[in-house]
Amino acid sequence: MKNFLALLLTLFLGYMIMSWLATNEFFPAMGDVDVTTRVSQKYIERDVNGNSEEVVFGEATNLESGPANTVTAIVADYRSFDTLGEVTVLFVSSLGVALLLGGTKQRRLELNFHPNFMLRVGSRALFGIILMTGIYISIHGHLTPGGGFPGGTMIASSMLLLYLADDEFRAKVKGFKILESTTGSAYVIIGLLGLLLGGYFLENLLVNGVLGDLFSAGMIPIIYILIGLKVGSEISGVIDNFLTEEGV
Amino acid sequence: MSAILLIVVPLLTAFISILFKKAAPYMLLIVSFASVVALGYMPLEVITIGGFNAPYGINLILDSYSLIGLYIVNSLFFLVVALNCVKYKKMSTILLVSLAGLNGLLLTGDLFNLFVFIEVSGIAAYLITTTNKKPLATFNYLVAGTVGSSLYLLGLIILYAMFGTLNMADMANEIAISGASASATAFPFLLMFIGLGVEAKLLPLNSWTKGILGSSNKLTGPIIAAVYAAAIGFVFGRLITDLFLINISEVLEIVIIIIVIASIVAGEAMAFSSKKVRDILLFSSIAQAGLVVLVFFYGFVGWGVFLIIANAAGKFILFVVANHASDELGTDEVSSLQGLFVNNKVVGVAFTVASLSAMGMPLFLGFVVKMNILGDLFSEGNLLIPGIILVTSLVEGIYFVRLLIKLWYKEDNLPEVKYDFTLKYVVVVLALLLMVFGVYTAPIENEADNLNTISFVEGGDL
Numbered sequence: 001m002k003n004f005l006a007l008l009l010t011l012f013l014g015y016m017i018m019s020w021l022a023t024n025e026f027f028p029a030m031g032d033v034d035v036t037t038r039v040s041q042k043y044i045e046r047d048v049n050g051n052s053e054e055v056v057f058g059e060a061t062n063l064e065s066g067p068a069n070t071v072t073a074i075v076a077d078y079r080s081f082d083t084l085g086e087v088t089v090l091f092v093s094s095l096g097v098a099l100l101l102g103g104t105k106q107r108r109l110e111l112n113f114h115p116n117f118m119l120r121v122g123s124r125a126l127f128g129i130i131l132m133t134g135i136y137i138s139i140h141g142h143l144t145p146g147g148g149f150p151g152g153t154m155i156a157s158s159m160l161l162l163y164l165a166d167d168e169f170r171a172k173v174k175g176f177k178i179l180e181s182t183t184g185s186a187y188v189i190i191g192l193l194g195l196l197l198g199g200y201f202l203e204n205l206l207v208n209g210v211l212g213d214l215f216s217a218g219m220i221p222i223i224y225i226l227i228g229l230k231v232g233s234e235i236s237g238v239i240d241n242f243l244t245e246e247g248v
Numbered sequence: 249m250s251a252i253l254l255i256v257v258p259l260l261t262a263f264i265s266i267l268f269k270k271a272a273p274y275m276l277l278i279v280s281f282a283s284v285v286a287l288g289y290m291p292l293e294v295i296t297i298g299g300f301n302a303p304y305g306i307n308l309i310l311d312s313y314s315l316i317g318l319y320i321v322n323s324l325f326f327l328v329v330a331l332n333c334v335k336y337k338k339m340s341t342i343l344l345v346s347l348a349g350l351n352g353l354l355l356t357g358d359l360f361n362l363f364v365f366i367e368v369s370g371i372a373a374y375l376i377t378t379t380n381k382k383p384l385a386t387f388n389y390l391v392a393g394t395v396g397s398s399l400y401l402l403g404l405i406i407l408y409a410m411f412g413t414l415n416m417a418d419m420a421n422e423i424a425i426s427g428a429s430a431s432a433t434a435f436p437f438l439l440m441f442i443g444l445g446v447e448a449k450l451l452p453l454n455s456w457t458k459g460i461l462g463s464s465n466k467l468t469g470p471i472i473a474a475v476y477a478a479a480i481g482f483v484f485g486r487l488i489t490d491l492f493l494i495n496i497s498e499v500l501e502i503v504i505i506i507i508v509i510a511s512i513v514a515g516e517a518m519a520f521s522s523k524k525v526r527d528i529l530l531f532s533s534i535a536q537a538g539l540v541v542l543v544f545f546y547g548f549v550g551w552g553v554f555l556i557i558a559n560a561a562g563k564f565i566l567f568v569v570a571n572h573a574s575d576e577l578g579t580d581e582v583s584s585l586q587g588l589f590v591n592n593k594v595v596g597v598a599f600t601v602a603s604l605s606a607m608g609m610p611l612f613l614g615f616v617v618k619m620n621i622l623g624d625l626f627s628e629g630n631l632l633i634p635g636i637i638l639v640t641s642l643v644e645g646i647y648f649v650r651l652l653i654k655l656w657y658k659e660d661n662l663p664e665v666k667y668d669f670t671l672k673y674v675v676v677v678l679a680l681l682l683m684v685f686g687v688y689t690a691p692i693e694n695e696a697d698n699l700n701t702i703s704f705v706e707g708g709d710l
Binding site (some may be wrong): 020040048086134186192194200 | 250254256259260263264266267296297298299300301302303304305306341342344349350352360361364367368371372375405409410411412413414418426428432433532621
């Protein structure tokens with residue numbers, strides 16, 4: 001009965017919200033927005049600090065923001081500070097997992113199945129491919145969909161594969177810690193360099209190059225590689241914490 | 249010195265500190281002290297990040313409003329750390345992250361960036377409360393906090409869909425020039441209000457509070473009830489003054505006033521009927537949070553700020569003293585703490601000062617603030633709200649006096665609690681400040697009339 005009432009209440013609230021949004025003249029329907037009046041237009045035209053020329057893929061040079069992928073331009077350049085914050089969210093979450101689940105002496109959790117030889121060897125072969133894909137996605141974040149966060153998650157998923165396909169496997173957690181710490185610090189230090197040399201925190205100090213080149217967009221690929229490694233090592237650390245238990 | 253360092257330096261130190269576990273507590277101590285000192289060297293300015301001007305890039309706002317917030321939050325944070333960094337070594341990195349998050353909350357001028365910092369400081373807070381050793385209460389806090397911040401985000405998404413910007417100043421401008429009716433923005437504002445209300449402990453969104461503060465220790469009590477409460481109070485103040493009040497519908501106004509008054513009345517009533525010291529304090533801080541929001545809602549920014557300061561300093565003293573006793577004795581029943589101050593007179597006096605200031609007795613800071621708020625409300629011809637504040641203050645007075653009498657008088661069989669020198673020093677200094685500014689009111693009254701957030705709609709100068 002309680003669940004039923006909860007369902008009714010939720011449906012009622014949902015109806016209220018939908019009907020409110022539908023009748024609100026300031027809430028545009030999907031696709032009806034006039035983008036030219038909004039901040040998004042200037043992101044697409046790279047026109048925040050003034051740019052009169054047209055942005056052409058493979059030709060435009062040294063735009064104010066270099067990534068060909070507009071989402072990356074917003075996430076890692078125009079609003080890079082938010083990304084630093086999100087990186088911190090993941091950092092403190094993985095720290096919390098380690099704090100609550102990690103002890104000093106740990107061993108692998110007993111699985112109630114034992115992977116056979118073929119699975120173990122096969123997963124090692126796959127591991128490299130998944131890892132490479134993850135790194136590729138991170139490095140090409142300024143050109144193609146993806147970037148540091150999805151790339152890092154892929155790197156971690158290759159570690160998860162090893163953990164699941166081999167019940168003896170333990171990664172070197174200390175290495176993850178060092179990687180996590182150095183990449184995080186490097187991100188902040190890049191930001192501080194911008195403040196010191198350019199006057200703005202997280203300012204892009206390198207040349208942006210030709211839009212669409214692999215070596216373009218200045219700092220962005222470097223930041224995305226750092227984020228990829230950081231996210232990868234943090235989530236791998238979380239996986240290790242969940243698949244181990246205390247005691248030797 | 250750029251104010252962004254207040255966010256970035258603790259963050260950098262946090263990243264480094266996971267490699268040097270032994271040194272982490274000292275890093276925390278140094279960084280939190282340096283943050284307080286550095287505040288003296290920061291000019292009031294709007295800080296652009298990444299070289300992209302607002303509303304396209306993110307900006308931080310250091311006006312006199314956020315500066316005073318930074319001073320109180322950073323100083324109290326440093327005091328909490330100084331009292332606890334030896335005992336809770338494991339928390340050092342998390343405390344560094346929470347310092348970065350709290351400073352971000354106070355500084356940011358961007359609504360989405362605010363959400364990011366709510367998340368950062370929130371997750372840090374959940375982890376800090378794990379030291380209570382009450383996993384279920386922490387889990388409740390986590391769920392409530394996460395749902396709350398998601399609602400804030402949902403409200404923000406709707407606002408973004410409507411007005412196409414995330415910057416606070418730009419949003420306020422867009423709303424003002426769009427001519428949107430007040431009911432058009434009521435729903436997203438309500439969602440954002442609920443989201444922040446969870447952290448601010450407003451009724452009925454505060455179900456986590458009893459589990460967390462009711463079993464708090466010397467770290468979690470002061471940090472949640474004083475430091476976090478102050479930071480959220482300042483965030484609320486900024487959003488209410490600069491965003492909500494620009495375009496508020498009558499219905500939403502009534503809903504908010506009902507929520508706030510319910511928090512005040514229920515908080516004081518619950519505190520009145522509680523038998524444990526920590527419960528009394530936590531219910532009284534729910535009521536105070538309600539009062540803070542109410543004051544901002546009626547537009548008295550300056551007095552809202554001083555109310556936050558008086559509350560934060562007072563609650564800091566009360567929780568530190570009560571938590572130390574309950575950590576030592578393992579209980580916080582008033583009956584078993586009876587006579588606590590007979591052998592701890594110095595601490596007892598500080599506790600008394602803090603509670604007298606909280607109930608609004610003359611000669612203390614709390615009185616000055618409450619008096620002026622009541623005066624301002626009366627002069628606006630509002631009689632209902634001052635009446636409620638007066639009656640609840642009376643209730644507050646009764647239970648605090650009852651508590652004080654029990655803690656001061658007992659003949660024999662006294663509880664054995666020793667307070668160390670640092671703790672005594674800290675609470676006495678804070679209590680002295682409450683008294684000094686309670687008597688020497690000129691600078692505060694002067695400041696309160698001038699203090700305001702930047703008015704975004706009029707173009708905004710510092």
